[in-house]
Amino acid sequence: MWESIGTILHGDPVDKKEVNRMRDLVLFEGPETKKKLVKFFCLLILSSGIATYGLLGDSVAVVIGAMIVAPLMLPIMGLAFSISIADRLAIKHSLLLSIGGILTAIAVGFILAWPLSNFFQVQNIDQVMVRTSPRLLDLLAALITGFAGAFAMSRHDVSDTLPGVAIAISLVPPLANVGILMATSNYSLALGSLLLFMTNYFAILLTGALLFGIMSFPKVAILKQSLSAKRSGIIIAIVMLVLIAVPLGYTGYNIFIDNSITQNVNEASINWLSGSGFEVISVDAESVNEEVILRVIGEGELPPIADLEEMIKGKLYGKTLKVEVVYSSTYFLDGG
Structure with missing residues (x-):
């Protein structure tokens, strides 16, 4: 076949x-x-x-x-x-x-x-x-x-x-x-x-x-080639493929985890900030120190952090969420 x-x-x-x-x-x-x-x-x-x-x-x-x-x-x-x-x-x-x-x-x-x-x-x-x-x-x-x-x-x-x-x-x-x-x-x-x-x-x-x-x-x-040469060749090919597949699989797993965390935090953050004067800037699941960095921007009163903590419980694969808040003010000027 x-x-x-x-x-x-x-x-x-x-x-x-x-x-x-x-x-x-x-x-x-x-x-x-x-x-x-x-x-x-x-x-x-x-x-x-x-x-x-x-x-x-x-x-x-x-x-x-x-x-x-x-x-x-x-x-x-x-x-x-x-x-x-x-x-x-x-x-x-x-x-x-x-x-x-x-x-x-x-x-x-x-x-x-x-x-x-x-x-x-x-x-x-x-x-x-x-x-x-x-x-x-x-x-x-x-x-x-x-x-x-x-x-x-x-x-x-x-x-x-x-x-x-x-x-x-x-x-x-x-x-x-x-x-x-x-x-x-x-x-x-x-x-x-x-x-x-x-x-x-x-x-x-x-x-x-x-x-x-x-x-x-x-x-x-x-x-x-001789039978022993063929066997040797097959073994070399298998070993090389394993050496390639292992780091690729490890990298692929980490990429999958980071993407999953990013999606989980992004969805939870949008729900958490719904109705407030804040919005999500970015989610970084690939930062050092096993931290996931959530950046939000807005004005007014931030919703209770405890609500977000409850939403993401069990969804960070052992990482810690760090929330960075940027407070902004909006002004409207009369150009006339």
């Missing part, structure tokens, strides 16, 4: 020639390695620079441009492919290259942002702040994008969709964001941005490797 599904997805049965084509496409090996590496790092540095200035300029269009130029998807899909065919050397090379790419993108963001760090406040830049923590939708999008990337690269007739895949999954912008936030000494926000990237990274690896497996690339790649 899986073979027929894989053939339908790939378009044709996978053979040794197709395995070699995929190796040439996503792996950095052979006589062209040096040329591929120069191209990769040049494009990565340029895309990281574009992303850095796009983020600082709060420009969605420029950030999208950086996503299109960014080549970081290639070694990640190469690692997913290597895991699926259980090639230890290819796994090592793809992993080292992707780590080198990650560090390069962060360094570019840091170097370009550091001289400008006194001229902006990152908390006032939407494109920066929106990339400081992973959301449940980010995780789901990354999982689907892993399938999309593997599907597009494994077929000759849909390679023109790769720019769309690059836009769908945000890889370089969160890394440039890490550099920006480190340059401005916002280390906790930088960690959140790195977590967003790692969520995308592990999700792409997991679903990409699974789809390559369904398409029968592993079966063809190890067809002529």
